[in-house]
Amino acid sequence: MSRLKRVAGLDPRAGFKAGGRDCGTSVPQGLLKAARKSGQLNLSGRNLSEVPQCVWRINVDIPEEANQNLSFGATERWWEQTDLTKLIISNNKLQSLTDDLRLLPALTVLDIHDNQLTSLPSAIRELANLQKLNISHNKLKILPEEITNLRNLKCLYLQHNELICISEGFEQLSSLEDLDLSNNRLTTVPASFSSLSSLVRLNLSSNQLKSLPAEINRMKRLKHLDCNSNLLETIPPELAAMESLELLYLRRNKLRFLPEFPSCSLLKELHVGENQIEMLEAEHLKHLNSILVLDLRDNKLKSVPDEIILLHSLERLDLSNNDISSLPYSLGNLHLKFLALEGNPLRTIRREIINKGTQEVLKYLQSKIKDDGPSQRDSATETAMTLPSESRVNIHAIITLKMLDYSDKQATLIPDEVFDAVKSNIITSVNFSKNQICEIPKRMVELKETVSDVNLSFNKLSSISLELCMLQKLTFLDLRFKMLPEVLYRIFTLETILISNNQVGSVDPQKMKMMENLTTLDLQNNDLLQIPPELGNCVNLRTLLLDGNPFRVPRAAILMKGTAAILEYLRDRIPT
Known part of the structure; x- marks a missing residue:
């Protein structure tokens, strides 16, 4: 009672x-x-x-x-x-x-999202x-002072309202971890925001911000900061002291310079596309030790420095729609999975090479290092010094790049001599693309403890064997298929799936949600007639590419807004 x-x-x-x-x-x-x-x-x-x-x-x-x-x-x-x-x-x-x-x-x-409050x-x-508390997609112009009493609030979603300012005392929400203020009418962010010490994710995109407070660096736990589509002309240097920052979105602003990040050692993604940046220098790059994604598209860059080679972890580099006429050959030594160069007046690389894709561009740049670089003569000699039984195996790639490369051979099987050439060397990347193989080579299991990147694109694979699950460190897999193989859903370490230009007709959003490490999913140019709304629950996705499919919704206007907008659109349409 x-x-x-x-x-x-x-x-x-x-x-x-x-x-x-x-x-x-x-x-x-x-x-x-x-x-x-x-x-x-x-x-x-x-x-x-x-x-x-x-x-x-x-x-x-x-x-x-x-x-x-x-x-x-x-x-x-x-x-x-x-x-x-x-x-x-x-x-x-x-x-x-x-x-x-x-x-x-x-x-x-x-x-209470999507009402008329x-x-x-x-x-x-x-x-x-x-x-x-989700109050997104309403008509709020101000927040009541009483909201600051919610001291246990962890997630507050206020996107797509008509807010013009932040309530006094907002910093009292000391438990707040996820705050979305995107698509409002904010012109300033109060310095007191820095007291939100528990904040992990902050979305300020699509407002009218001209600056960020220097005190923002006090947010010691902040990992995700989204300031896309504002009026920012500069970034406070204090932002570079945010030690936990992993994802920084600054697209569609008015930046003229790329900030330096001496303390952001964990920064994994930096998106500064659609700005007015004219110069990229070594100082901008040398501290980006953990960077995986660098988006510089639609700026005014004229060149890329040789120091780009310092970005050892870089996987995706978007340089499209700039004024770049040549690329440093050292770029070929990076383990890039994606390199976008469209819309540049490049003179040193033929258009036909660029059209063949990232790996062909990297191969071309590597070949120029061997041809033109005096310091590369020893490496070239080492490449030529192969055993008779290994004459078709790139030993230089095995030793210096940790890559097992047997691509573009039109082979129906990967010869044993390819795997034998590895010997005691550590292999982190495998490239068997552009062959005629119908199944995964069984000896791939021998590399299970070290290999993280596997490229099997442009083959005749109709399915994938479960042995692929034994690759303990696999984070990147490039394939070409008519349907997404069931085994992929079981590789929970996968971070990137590139399956564009196929005939994929459906994906399973429930199984994909279980892939918590998946951050990039490229489904461009497939046969998807509909996108399941539940895909919006895959909140760890940072890059979701859907262009070139025959579905009607989401509309192109939504796709152009980027991954976060697509996921939000899908989530809002999950049937109850």
Whole structure:
């Protein structure tokens, strides 16, 4: 009876009211009954213009079935049922919420996105247990001061509103880890934001910011900072002291210089495309030790420094639509998976080589090192010094690049001599592309402890054997298929899947969500007639490429906004 007393304390008249008397057909009694057991109620997409009283009073009133039948089984005793902890009323026509919100003090999740709310009730301060609040896609111009009372709030989603400023005291949300303020009308970020010491992800994209506060460097746990589509002309140098920063998005601003990052040793992705950057120097590059993705597209770069070779971890480099006329040959020694050069007046590389793709460009640049670089003579000699049985194997690539390369041979099988040539050398990359092999070479298992990159593109593979799962460090796999092989979903270490220019007709979003390390998924130019909304739950994806498929939605305008916008669009359309 303790719970009965507690609920009655909220409303002295509780024992005399019948639940559901004002719900009509908008909220079925069966849904309320299930919610009392599970503690979760989903009313998304029900065309509601207001929240029925029976919802606010779900834990206060005696349920209707109790009035109809007083003989409850052990599992049917209404006074022992669960407090509502999760309420979803998104995709409706709500213009306001009442202070009856306080009747649900146990809520930990409140999702009211995609409504027509212009304000929030002051009673929101009484939801002391709230951990996730989604108010995105509404019409809020200001946030109530009371929101700063939600000290247990971890996720706050305010994107696609009409906010022009941040409430005073916002920094009191000390537990906040994920904050999305994108697509509003913000012109400044208060310096007090730096007190959000628990923040891991901050999205400020698509606002009207002209600067960032220098104090931002105090956010010691911040890993993901998105400032795309603003009016930024400079970045405070203090930002370079953010030691935990891993992902930085600065696309579509007015930057003229690339910032230096002496302290950002963990930075993995830097996106500065669509700015006005004219120069790339060694000082900009030398501290980017962990960088995997560097996006410099649509700027005004005229050259790339030789120091680009310092970016040992770099996997994706986008230099498209600049003014670059030549590339340093040292670029060929990087283990790039993706290199975009379109839209540059390049004179030193023939267009036909560029059209063949990244690996061919890198091979060309490597060959120029051997031809033109005096310091490379020894390496060239070493390449020529091969055993008779290894005459077709690139020993230089094995020893210096840790790569087992047997590509473009039109071979139906990979000869044993290729694997024999490895001997005691460590191999991290395998390139067997542009052959005629129909199955994965069984001896690939011999490299299971070291190999991380495998290129099997442009072969005749129709399926993949489970042996591929034995490659313990596999993070990158390049394939060409008519369908996504089932075995891929079981390789949980995979970070990159490039399966563009195939005939893939579907993907399994539930299995893909389990691939927590997957950050890049390239499905361009396939046969996808529809994109499953559940793919939006793959929140670890940083690059999702879908152009060139016959689906109708998402529209091209959404695809142009980038991965985050695509995932958000898909999530908002997951059926309930």
